[in-house]
Amino acid sequence: MAHRxxxxxxxxxxxxxxxxxxxxxTVSKVLAGVTTVKPENxxxxxxxxxLLGYRVDPLASDMxxxxxxxxxxxxxxxxxxxFGQMVSELEALAEQRGxxxxxASSRESEAREKEILxxxxxxxxxxxxxxxxxxxxxxxxxxxxxxGMTGVLIDRVLADDAFDTVSADSAAASAEVAxxxxxxxxxxxxxxxxxxxAATVRARLEGFRATALQLVPDIRIxxxxxxxxxxxxxxxxxxxxxxxxxxGERPTAVYSLFLKGTLVALSEFRRRGWHCPDDIxxxxxxxxxxxxxxxxxxxxxVQPVREIASNAMDVLFRRIEGEGGPPRARLEPCKVxxxxxxxxxxxxxxxxxxxxx
Amino acid sequence: MAHRxxxxxxxxxxxxxxxxxxxxxTVSKVLAGVTTVKPENxxxxxxxxxLLGYRVDPLASDMxxxxxxxxxxxxxxxxxxxFGQMVSELEALAEQRGxxxxxASSRESEAREKEILxxxxxxxxxxxxxxxxxxxxxxxxxxxxxxGMTGVLIDRVLADDAFDTVSADSAAASAEVAxxxxxxxxxxxxxxxxxxxAATVRARLEGFRATALQLVPDIRIxxxxxxxxxxxxxxxxxxxxxxxxxxGERPTAVYSLFLKGTLVALSEFRRRGWHCPDDIxxxxxxxxxxxxxxxxxxxxxVQPVREIASNAMDVLFRRIEGEGGPPRARLEPCKVxxxxxxxxxxxxxxxxxxxxx
DNA sequence: TGCAATGGATAAATCGATTTTTCGCAGTTG
DNA sequence: CAACTGCGAAAAATCGATTTATCCATTGCA
Numbered sequence: 001m002a003h004r005x006x007x008x009x010x011x012x013x014x015x016x017x018x019x020x021x022x023x024x025x026t027v028s029k030v031l032a033g034v035t036t037v038k039p040e041n042x043x044x045x046x047x048x049x050x051l052l053g054y055r056v057d058p059l060a061s062d063m064x065x066x067x068x069x070x071x072x073x074x075x076x077x078x079x080x081x082x083f084g085q086m087v088s089e090l091e092a093l094a095e096q097r098g099x100x101x102x103x104a105s106s107r108e109s110e111a112r113e114k115e116i117l118x119x120x121x122x123x124x125x126x127x128x129x130x131x132x133x134x135x136x137x138x139x140x141x142x143x144x145x146x147x148g149m150t151g152v153l154i155d156r157v158l159a160d161d162a163f164d165t166v167s168a169d170s171a172a173a174s175a176e177v178a179x180x181x182x183x184x185x186x187x188x189x190x191x192x193x194x195x196x197x198a199a200t201v202r203a204r205l206e207g208f209r210a211t212a213l214q215l216v217p218d219i220r221i222x223x224x225x226x227x228x229x230x231x232x233x234x235x236x237x238x239x240x241x242x243x244x245x246x247x248g249e250r251p252t253a254v255y256s257l258f259l260k261g262t263l264v265a266l267s268e269f270r271r272r273g274w275h276c277p278d279d280i281x282x283x284x285x286x287x288x289x290x291x292x293x294x295x296x297x298x299x300x301x302v303q304p305v306r307e308i309a310s311n312a313m314d315v316l317f318r319r320i321e322g323e324g325g326p327p328r329a330r331l332e333p334c335k336v337x338x339x340x341x342x343x344x345x346x347x348x349x350x351x352x353x354x355x356x357x
Numbered sequence: 358m359a360h361r362x363x364x365x366x367x368x369x370x371x372x373x374x375x376x377x378x379x380x381x382x383t384v385s386k387v388l389a390g391v392t393t394v395k396p397e398n399x400x401x402x403x404x405x406x407x408l409l410g411y412r413v414d415p416l417a418s419d420m421x422x423x424x425x426x427x428x429x430x431x432x433x434x435x436x437x438x439x440f441g442q443m444v445s446e447l448e449a450l451a452e453q454r455g456x457x458x459x460x461a462s463s464r465e466s467e468a469r470e471k472e473i474l475x476x477x478x479x480x481x482x483x484x485x486x487x488x489x490x491x492x493x494x495x496x497x498x499x500x501x502x503x504x505g506m507t508g509v510l511i512d513r514v515l516a517d518d519a520f521d522t523v524s525a526d527s528a529a530a531s532a533e534v535a536x537x538x539x540x541x542x543x544x545x546x547x548x549x550x551x552x553x554x555a556a557t558v559r560a561r562l563e564g565f566r567a568t569a570l571q572l573v574p575d576i577r578i579x580x581x582x583x584x585x586x587x588x589x590x591x592x593x594x595x596x597x598x599x600x601x602x603x604x605g606e607r608p609t610a611v612y613s614l615f616l617k618g619t620l621v622a623l624s625e626f627r628r629r630g631w632h633c634p635d636d637i638x639x640x641x642x643x644x645x646x647x648x649x650x651x652x653x654x655x656x657x658x659v660q661p662v663r664e665i666a667s668n669a670m671d672v673l674f675r676r677i678e679g680e681g682g683p684p685r686a687r688l689e690p691c692k693v694x695x696x697x698x699x700x701x702x703x704x705x706x707x708x709x710x711x712x713x714x
Numbered sequence: 715t716g717c718a719a720t721g722g723a724t725a726a727a728t729c730g731a732t733t734t735t736t737c738g739c740a741g742t743t744g
Numbered sequence: 745c746a747a748c749t750g751c752g753a754a755a756a757a758t759c760g761a762t763t764t765a766t767c768c769a770t771t772g773c774a
Contacts, residue, residue: 009423010481012730023754028732036752055479059416059425060730063759066366068416078441079646088435088462095461100480102459104452105445122412123457124367266650275652289436293623294651295632369760380724385762393722417760420729 011052019048031056058100062124067320072120073103073129074113074140076156080259081288082303083131086154089309090129097317099126106140108133108228113140117149127151127316134228135199136160152316154308158199159329164319166312166330168303170200170285171207173334177255177283177301178211180336185344186253186281188220192237192265193257195225204257204285222251230260237268252345253281259288262298277343287337296340307332368409376405388413415457424677429477430460430486431470431497433513437616438645439660440488443511446666447486454674456483463497465490465585470497474506484508484673491585492556493517509673511665515556516686521676523669523687525660527557527642528564530691534612534640534658535568537693542701543610543638545577549594549622550614552582561614561642579608587617594625609702610638616645619655634700644694653697664689 017024022041030037030045037045048054062068071094075083087103094101102120106113110133117140120128128151132138136157144151145162153165181189191208193201205223212219224240226233244250256262262284269280276282276296283299284291291298311330374381379398387394387402394402405411419425428451432440444460451458459477463470467490474497477485485508489495493514501508502519510522538546548565550558562580569576581597583590601607613619619641626637633639633653640656641648648655668687 013732014730024731025733025755026753029753032732038752041753055475057481057730058479059419059481060759061732062416063420063730063761064732065759078435078445079438080441081436084434084436084441087460088464091461100459100476101461102457103444104448104458107445118412119457122415124414124416263646263650266647270650270652270654288647289620290623290645290647290651293620293627294647295627297627370762371760381761382725382763383723386723389762395722398723414760417729418762420731420760421762422729 010057011054012057013054015052016045016048016054019052020044066124067126068124069099070123070125071099071101071127071129071316072117072123072125073101073131074106074116074120075103075131076106076108076133078103078105080286082259082286082305085305086131086309089306090313093309093313097313106133110134110138110140113138114143117143121147121149125149126320129154129312129316131155132157134196136163136165150316150319152312152319154312156197156200158203160327162327164312164315164327164329166308166315166332167200168308168334169331170203170334172331173285173301173336174204174207174255174257175211176336178208179215180338180342181253181255181281181283182212182215182219184253184281184342186251187216187345188222188249188251189253189255190222190224190240190251191255191257192233192261193223193225194228194230194233194261196228197258201225201257208255220251230264233261234264234267237264238271241268241272251280253283253342256282256284259284259286262286262300266298276341281343281345282341283336283338292339298341299339300337302335302337304332304334367414368411369414370411372409373402373405373411376409377401423481424483425481426456427480427482428456428458428484428486428673429474429480429482430458431463431473431477432460432488433463433465433490435460435462437643439616439643439662442662443488443666446663447670450666450670454670463490467491467495467497470495471500474500478504478506482506484677486511486669486673488512489514491553493520493522507673507676509669509676511669513554513557515560517684519684521669521672521684521687523665523672523689524557525665525691526688527560527691529688530642530658530693531561531564531612531614532568533693535565536572537695537699538610538612538638538640539569539572539576541610541638541699543608544573544702545579545606545608545610547579547581547597547608547611548614549590549611549618550580550582551585551587551590551618553585554615558582558614565612577608587621590618590621591624594621595628598625598629608637610640610699613639613641616641616643619643619657623655633698638700638702639698640693640695649696655698656696657694659692659694661689661691 013024013027017027021044026037026041027045030042073087073090075087077083091101104116106116113133128144128149130140130151131154132140136153141153141163151163153160153163155167157165157167159165191205193205195201209221212221224236226236254265256265265282274280285301287300287302291300370381370384374384378401383394383398384402387399430444430447432444434440448458461473463473470490485501485506487497487508488511489497493510498510498520508520510517510520512524514522514524516522548562550562566578569578581593583593611622613622622639631637642658644657644659648657
């Protein structure tokens with residue numbers, strides 16, 4: 001342990017060397033675990049390290065290597081549970097490999113995404129975990145490709161010809177949702193989504209539609225997709241329900257393809273005084289802690305965050321260590337939690353107390 | 358713009374120097390904006406920079422300075438909206454000053470908090486934004502003090518004799534909650550919290566209690582505090598209500614001092630089949646996006662995340678630049694959103710449809 | 715004319731490690 | 745006894761910038 005060392009300059013490897021009566025090179029070798037050092041000298045080094053409280057400066061240590069022990073993580077946002085957990089997991093995984101994680105939020109902007117990436121390239125990070133704003137074909141992935149960076153794409157991504165990808169198996173999960181809703185008797189379902197996140201949303205939509213149509217060929221599936229912003233979706237949804245009301249028709253269930261959509265749907269239900277599941281059923285892609293304590297609890301598709309994070313890091317580190325071969329696209333299975341917000345159509349009063357149980 | 362530059366070694370300052378026909382020192386000066394360089398040479402440097410697509414290596418650049426252009430941020434978790442927004446804000450603020458933010462989650466562990474801090478010290482970060490797990494007197498703050506690090510403490514903190522602090526004005530907000538609940542006629546209120554986060558929780562509790570007692574001296578305020586984990590709170594709360602039921606008494610409102618407590622309370626209400634606000638009213642410290650779309654919408658105290666982040670960074674950078682003087686404790690005012698989960702006691706049926714609108 | 719001052723740029727030191735090269739010394743071998 | 749082998753450690757080069765010291769030409773002024 002360090003003795004006093006108030007707020008002085010921290011000891012460098014040379015301080016340790018002179019204290020131990022050896023050269024800096026020897027200290028470096030001892031700390032790196034090289035065996036060609038006399039045990040006696042090694043001991044002196046360890047003693048000096050203890051005495052001075054010496055710790056390697058990771059910055060200086062990284063200077064000479066081409067790939068520094070830094071991993072960059074770029075997420076579209078930090079505010080949601082999903083990406084919050086993701087960053088937390090990634091950080092832990094990087095740390096346990098002796099790497100530092102530098103995380104940045106692209107705030108849903110592809111321009112910012114590229115800027116951040118350029119800055120991380122300046123840092124000569126060993127690898128990047130990129131959760132693109134839109135999909136695998138954005139400018140960020142292009143930048144990575146053009147600059148020979150190693151990285152892995154996650155979440156809003158299906159497969160790529162240059163980078164490994166890891167994401168939730170949206171299609172399979174959506175198929176399961178379709179089976180559940182159809183099984184409950186729903187024959188008119190609205191799907192809500194954000195359009196430009198092409199890859200994932202398309203997978204979720206098609207997975208749902210294909211399965212539903214296969215089970216009930218004449219099922220009616222309406223789709224409301226906003227371009228890229230959440231706000232327009234609110235209007236679109238409101239208009240959709242108003243038009244339906246004019247024609248005296250209304251879906252009995254809503255499947256939201258992403259978290260914000262679930263919030264928008266709930267908000268719209270509130271505005272219209274509709275209750276789940278009596279007036280309408282609701283399932284959302286993406287789970288959140290609050291969904292199980294509200295009344296009713298909201299049914300949701302749970303993405304396997306841990307698995308995505310851990311597989312992304314695994315494959316990333318394999319690439320960093322030089323593993324070759326074509327990029328692989330990995331899909332992790334989701335869990336579908338059918339909570340109280342889903343019921344059978346027309347089984348409850350159109351307002352008033354929710355189903356107890 | 359860089360021409361091809363596939364995945365070769367990136368150009369260094371020497372490459373630029375030789376291309377421009379000057380020395381590396383001159384290049385460094387030009388890029389640093391030193392004026393003692395002949396305009397012609399400066400132009401040649403800029404041209405070479407453009408041609409090669411040169412960018413300064415921040416790591417190498419930081420090598421010589423004692424304080425590196427890195428800011429460390431340590432949060433208890435990343436999963437909540439509050440800390441997610443906080444990290445997002447801090448990152449933006451650091452970036453706009455040319456600093457890189459390295460964020461890490463202590464995962465509510467003081468031991469981890471100190472480890473992370475030690476690692477950041479290894480990086481010779483210029484400053485630390487620490488949101489301590491417990492309060493300002495934890496081991497992490499001690500470590501910072503002992504090592505002469507500069508930093509600012511935020512969130513679960515009131516004031517410190519070594520570091521500046523920035524946090525929400527918990528006491529004032531709680532007083533406002535008290536006024537609101539008392540105004541609605543509540544005379545028996547339960548306060549739920551997590552005990553060991555001493556500073557903040559005490560302020561919230563005392564701010565509430567003092568104001569409530571001042572308004573209605575014989576008001577009854579029960580308190581359920583868990584030590585540090587959320588899970589025990591669930592049991593404590595359940596026991597509290599069961600005991601109350603045995604004696605035929607029950608509070609008419611619950612004030613949760615932190616987000617998880619609000620979730621636990623809601624969960625307990627569900628279990629007992631109680632609805633807000635007819636059976637019981639609820640206010641929580643900490644707002645979340647979902648609280649305004651659920652039915653009922655949950656009343657909450659909104660913490661001024663942006664203000665806290667921005668003030669924390671301001672004061673931190675002032676200290677980094679060497680400003681002296683005693684540490685200052687800053688309190689940012691909160692906003693209290695009284696939503697539908699709060700009503701007057703005994704005004705609604707004990708179950709069934711919530712109040713519309 | 716001579717010497718100091720100054721502008722502008724380069725050489726060299728520095729930051730703190732890692733890695734390569736060199737070197738000294740001991741023990742073998744021819 | 746010279747040459748060779750090898751071990752262990754020190755010296756030096758390196759990474760990519762910044763900063764300090766140094767140097768060369770002018771220019772200014774006595």
